[in-house]
Amino acid sequence: MLKTRFFKAELETPFVLASGILGLTASSMIRVLDFGCGAVTTKSFNMEWRKGHKAPSILPFENGLLNAVGLSNPGADEMVREISQFKSRTNRPLFASIFGRTIDEFGQVAEKIVGLQPDLIEVNVSCPNVRSEFGRPFGDSPQDTAAITRLVKNIAGSHIPVSMKLGPHGPGIGLMAKACEDNGADAITAINTVGPGMLIDIDVRKPILANKTGGVSGPAILPIAVKSVYEVYQAVKIPIIGTGGVTTAADAIQMILAGASLVGVGTAVYERGIEVFHELAAGIENYMTTYGFKTIEDFRGLAHE
Amino acid sequence: MLKTRFFKAELETPFVLASGILGLTASSMIRVLDFGCGAVTTKSFNMEWRKGHKAPSILPFENGLLNAVGLSNPGADEMVREISQFKSRTNRPLFASIFGRTIDEFGQVAEKIVGLQPDLIEVNVSCPNVRSEFGRPFGDSPQDTAAITRLVKNIAGSHIPVSMKLGPHGPGIGLMAKACEDNGADAITAINTVGPGMLIDIDVRKPILANKTGGVSGPAILPIAVKSVYEVYQAVKIPIIGTGGVTTAADAIQMILAGASLVGVGTAVYERGIEVFHELAAGIENYMTTYGFKTIEDFRGLAHE
Amino acid sequence: MSDLMKTYPILKIIDHGPGLRSLYFEKTFEVQPGQFINLWLPGVDEKPFSVSRITADFIEVSIKAYGPFSQAIMQCQPGQRLGLRGPFGRPFSWHNNALLIGGGIGIAPLRILGDTLSQKGFNFSYLIGAVTAHELLFPEEMKRQAATRIYTDDGSLGKKGRVTADIEQILDSEKIEFVYAAGPEIMFVVLKPILDQRRLPYEFCMERYMKCGIGICGQCVLDDSGIRLCVEGPVLNQDDLKQVTELGSVHRDASGRRVR
Amino acid sequence: MSDLMKTYPILKIIDHGPGLRSLYFEKTFEVQPGQFINLWLPGVDEKPFSVSRITADFIEVSIKAYGPFSQAIMQCQPGQRLGLRGPFGRPFSWHNNALLIGGGIGIAPLRILGDTLSQKGFNFSYLIGAVTAHELLFPEEMKRQAATRIYTDDGSLGKKGRVTADIEQILDSEKIEFVYAAGPEIMFVVLKPILDQRRLPYEFCMERYMKCGIGICGQCVLDDSGIRLCVEGPVLNQDDLKQVTELGSVHRDASGRRVR
Numbered sequence A, B: 001m002l003k004t005r006f007f008k009a010e011l012e013t014p015f016v017l018a019s020g021i022l023g024l025t026a027s028s029m030i031r032v033l034d035f036g037c038g039a040v041t042t043k044s045f046n047m048e049w050r051k052g053h054k055a056p057s058i059l060p061f062e063n064g065l066l067n068a069v070g071l072s073n074p075g076a077d078e079m080v081r082e083i084s085q086f087k088s089r090t091n092r093p094l095f096a097s098i099f100g101r102t103i104d105e106f107g108q109v110a111e112k113i114v115g116l117q118p119d120l121i122e123v124n125v126s127c128p129n130v131r132s133e134f135g136r137p138f139g140d141s142p143q144d145t146a147a148i149t150r151l152v153k154n155i156a157g158s159h160i161p162v163s164m165k166l167g168p169h170g171p172g173i174g175l176m177a178k179a180c181e182d183n184g185a186d187a188i189t190a191i192n193t194v195g196p197g198m199l200i201d202i203d204v205r206k207p208i209l210a211n212k213t214g215g216v217s218g219p220a221i222l223p224i225a226v227k228s229v230y231e232v233y234q235a236v237k238i239p240i241i242g243t244g245g246v247t248t249a250a251d252a253i254q255m256i257l258a259g260a261s262l263v264g265v266g267t268a269v270y271e272r273g274i275e276v277f278h279e280l281a282a283g284i285e286n287y288m289t290t291y292g293f294k295t296i297e298d299f300r301g302l303a304h305e
Numbered sequence C, D: 001m002s003d004l005m006k007t008y009p010i011l012k013i014i015d016h017g018p019g020l021r022s023l024y025f026e027k028t029f030e031v032q033p034g035q036f037i038n039l040w041l042p043g044v045d046e047k048p049f050s051v052s053r054i055t056a057d058f059i060e061v062s063i064k065a066y067g068p069f070s071q072a073i074m075q076c077q078p079g080q081r082l083g084l085r086g087p088f089g090r091p092f093s094w095h096n097n098a099l100l101i102g103g104g105i106g107i108a109p110l111r112i113l114g115d116t117l118s119q120k121g122f123n124f125s126y127l128i129g130a131v132t133a134h135e136l137l138f139p140e141e142m143k144r145q146a147a148t149r150i151y152t153d154d155g156s157l158g159k160k161g162r163v164t165a166d167i168e169q170i171l172d173s174e175k176i177e178f179v180y181a182a183g184p185e186i187m188f189v190v191l192k193p194i195l196d197q198r199r200l201p202y203e204f205c206m207e208r209y210m211k212c213g214i215g216i217c218g219q220c221v222l223d224d225s226g227i228r229l230c231v232e233g234p235v236l237n238q239d240d241l242k243q244v245t246e247l248g249s250v251h252r253d254a255s256g257r258r259v260r
């Protein structure tokens, strides 16, 4: 009932492990699939490994998480190894998330991985930690985003779909999504973390995150994510991976009604545990039975009617 | 201990009722002051009355509120009457919040109220519902914001301070605050609601808000508000009314440590009841006693050290 | 239930007469007499409504056709989903030897109040009125429950006249220790001095334009008291009303403007 | 306590020897033997630490000077506030007739385990070792509690040699039904085949680079099992370890790169 096709990939469930969550190693990603997730996204990586920011870099608060891991990652070579490992152990879907500190680097990382045939290349232009020379995420600039889209799509070719991962900020996510579509993107992932935010320990009187600020994820951002997906759905025809604050089946259904083809799940792995995928699946199946929907497609985008 | 001077106003506590919360009538605002709030901000008003959006226009969710009241207000004439009423009944501080659909209208509303000697004019350029001809809030454009600041400050003269109310979006709140300061603003109010967001009823499959989208307030946005205040504090020297998600004394203390001179309280009136001001006051006094602070000034901005 | 929006199917509709109907929903929450809920008709609007009855299975809301929203409600079909949130506000308190005065659609909250009083074994009687017979809610059920006096403006049922026509005489001739009233505001304007003069304690269930129902928009606040009718009301007693200067004179519309 | 960050003043510091100290905090939460907390030194970093003891009043954490973070901890003063969150992870299970093997700073979690086992009236003995005498945690306290064998690499206290030097002989000569171990990974590499061969059940308290402690960053996940050491560990038993291929060979650093 929940089986979903996304380009050439067959997903057991419409859930995608969001980038940055348990996506560092083959073993870790396979375990998440075993728990009922439909596809996994790797941690975003670039050419050179990065240690990232000091801790605390991931901070729970009452309504979600703040994170400023600083795009720590083991670098493209190591990730190529993990992705190959993954591919040798399973043929379930893997989405490779890439970023670059320069526009060129996006291309270099893409080159590194096309040969591995990931089921999708997700291009992270929206992390508050990846900034163009103007000090803002590439994803705030339609020009930069368009250029990166063309570059990566060119390398990915026609057989590997490319999804551009956008944030809710910048000049309007609908407009940004349109720029991506017009430049060859096959899908949009919306959204990355929100804010950023800061929390201060009132007793030591310092920001708690070592990086001081961090992106907000989890329940706090659900309404912003739903609205972003709704807006992207009206702006483009390409499919959407709706991500942000999904914790319960009702949240996931909202995403699909707003127009998402797949639903990204990140912070809920913390909020509800790794078992969350089973809960989400059960809840959606129940909903589909109640209303007689046979596939996810049957109710995708219905909130627009 | 909590007595605070803000320009010429004497506040019993450093709390300000945020604009849009119970700020429609003199009676309503006086009652809030009686509950221990230090100053009240009126609902934002413009020249002509506005009915606003249909309901639901204010929607609780797990982590706060969504609202899209559509800047409903009874218009400047009626608000002048309420402010006069207020002034005839008490000399406690009142901040008048104004907006315009055009830059000129900001000036017209300001003209209407300077004679009433509000303790502050708060200029709402950041409501997602007040848009320039380019379809974006004036507060997203440093040029528009600068022009509005100059215009209103000119009318307010030297004896009525003007605070520009900014949102967390746009080209960077530090930059925007600087543009306000450079153009004569006496204070910054940060922040307005975040997003906007959307919630969908999964059974009727429609966005719940009549306006479909609405700004997010309450606990969900606290980290974004704290970070915004922190950033504004680094960008400008003028005082800050730190607003957004403050529900507990610890939240209010974070705002002050981030640099706020006064703390705006909105959604907490719903989350905790109108008694919230007493709780906040008790919590902050307790904190001040623990650490030997005599005034709010003693710990303002300390998170920057 | 809760403040969060959730939709429920209408289980049953009872038409009391033209433009007057009760909607039944599954009883998914508790409610006290006098409290109200917000009813959302998706695509149309959301408005506050008193709960008129609660049973083991049902929540009943009774609605009179008036403007766009309530007229749209008259088109609803069983099975259709409406949003419900609440219950909101402070309920009636409970008293013995009470007179329950209801005018027009104001009869709705008295129905659930009467059920509670009778469950508690309290004495009470109804005094209800409407413009015409088919605008009168629940007359038969009320009669079965307690002494019920009926008035209609056109005399089509009960006595001809306003519901308050004989009120002084009733109060002076019977053992009435408490008065509850709900209905058009003019009723309260008439009743208040009569009750105050006799030092009879009372509670009125009032209406004001409501936007949020949760005490933050300020739309329902009463001059000069600052009372938020959605939180501290909708039931106000004689002490609350001492500070209310706008009774029967002004109230505020959707923009917040005062209207008369 | 909780996952949320909160700071607490250090109530007391006990220096066990150069570069080895225990910090005491008010007991504001419960913790099970084997669980760890994240310790934040504001302005420096945050790292995971086993709780080494819990009493009615105190939580004790024992720290060995190593790199920048732990060296900074050696400069802390009583009264200074550190952030604590947790407790995280799955604790040890409880067994009778157990041998508790601790190497170096790995002795810390065995101390709290021993307290619990002795409260439960279980039989157990300690087998602890370190490079040199002053790097040995709690030898006197352990001796008072149970039979305690001590080894040092330099022979400065107890027997000279590795803590695992005589392990086979001990296992074969005594009634040992369960083995707990904590310490450098090489200890587990030595112990595992010996225990597996004797079909003795065991639990090892392991370490990996941890960034979040709450199971989402993926930094602490073990090849090929996919086990998140911060959630499904840090205590792993013989069944968990069957799927772990990286024991003693590789682990991952702050970037996620494999190091040997």
Ligand SMILES: Cc1cc2nc3c(=O)[nH]c(=O)nc-3n(C[C@H](O)[C@H](O)[C@H](O)COP(=O)(O)OP(=O)(O)OC[C@H]3O[C@@H](n4cnc5c(N)ncnc54)[C@H](O)[C@@H]3O)c2cc1C
Pocket (backbone or CB within 6 Å): C036, C046, C047, C048, C049, C050, C051, C062, C063, C064, C065, C066, C067, C068, C069, C070, C071, C105, C108, C109, C206, C207, C208, C209, C210, C211, C234
């Ligand atoms: C606490 C409370 C309980 C109520 N209980 C009932 C009930 O049990 N049955 C019933 O039929 N009606 C009840 N009402 C009135 C109901 O909420 C609507 O006002 C009514 O249905 C008319 O709405 P409309 O859109 O059809 O008409 P409109 O033409 O829009 O309004 C007619 C008049 O109703 C009032 N009104 C409109 N919108 C609102 C609003 N959002 N809040 C308050 N008043 C409003 C205004 O005074 C307006 O002039 C109650 C109102 C309140 C405040």
Ligand SMILES: Cc1cc2nc3c(=O)[nH]c(=O)nc-3n(C[C@H](O)[C@H](O)[C@H](O)COP(=O)(O)OP(=O)(O)OC[C@H]3O[C@@H](n4cnc5c(N)ncnc54)[C@H](O)[C@@H]3O)c2cc1C
Pocket (backbone or CB within 6 Å): D036, D046, D047, D048, D049, D050, D051, D061, D062, D063, D064, D065, D066, D067, D068, D069, D070, D071, D105, D108, D109, D206, D207, D208, D209, D210, D211, D234
């Ligand atoms: C579950 C667990 C319990 C621990 N309990 C204790 C304890 O009770 N007492 C104690 O002294 N130490 C304990 N540690 C180790 C401690 O977390 C630090 O790793 C150690 O203090 C060294 O850090 P450093 O910054 O001083 O040295 P560094 O030079 O930064 O690191 C030295 C080595 O420690 C490891 N390390 C560094 N940072 C981390 C990290 N964030 N998470 C895991 N390992 C890291 C790496 O292998 C590194 O090579 C524990 C670790 C874990 C995972």
Ligand SMILES: Cc1cc2nc3c(=O)[nH]c(=O)nc-3n(C[C@H](O)[C@H](O)[C@H](O)COP(=O)(O)O)c2cc1C
Pocket (backbone or CB within 6 Å): A018, A019, A020, A021, A043, A044, A058, A065, A067, A069, A071, A097, A124, A127, A165, A191, A192, A193, A216, A217, A218, A219, A221, A243, A244, A245, A246, A264, A265, A266, A267, A268, D216, D217
């Ligand atoms: C700890 C953490 C690390 C993240 N790292 C990345 C990343 O490397 N690349 C990326 O595109 N998004 C990253 N994200 C964002 C998530 O993929 C996701 O877009 C966001 O968290 C919103 O979804 P959620 O509310 O379900 O977590 C990270 C989020 C978290 C919480």
Ligand SMILES: Cc1cc2nc3c(=O)[nH]c(=O)nc-3n(C[C@H](O)[C@H](O)[C@H](O)COP(=O)(O)O)c2cc1C
Pocket (backbone or CB within 6 Å): B018, B019, B020, B021, B043, B044, B058, B065, B067, B069, B071, B097, B124, B127, B165, B191, B192, B193, B216, B217, B218, B219, B221, B243, B244, B245, B246, B264, B265, B266, B267, B268, C216, C217
């Ligand atoms: C129902 C509602 C109405 C609001 N109306 C206004 C308004 O008219 N003008 C304005 O500047 N801000 C308005 N705001 C924003 C608040 O003043 C405040 O900036 C925001 O809600 C964040 O603070 P909070 O989290 O404490 O509510 C409104 C907020 C709410 C919830």
Ligand code: FES
Pocket (backbone or CB within 6 Å): C209, C210, C211, C212, C213, C214, C215, C216, C217, C218, C219, C220, C221, C228, C229, C230, C231
């Ligand atoms: S309806 Fe909003 S305060 Fe009462």
Ligand code: FES
Pocket (backbone or CB within 6 Å): D209, D210, D211, D212, D213, D214, D215, D216, D217, D218, D219, D220, D221, D228, D229, D230, D231
């Ligand atoms: S430390 Fe992050 S998953 Fe274990």
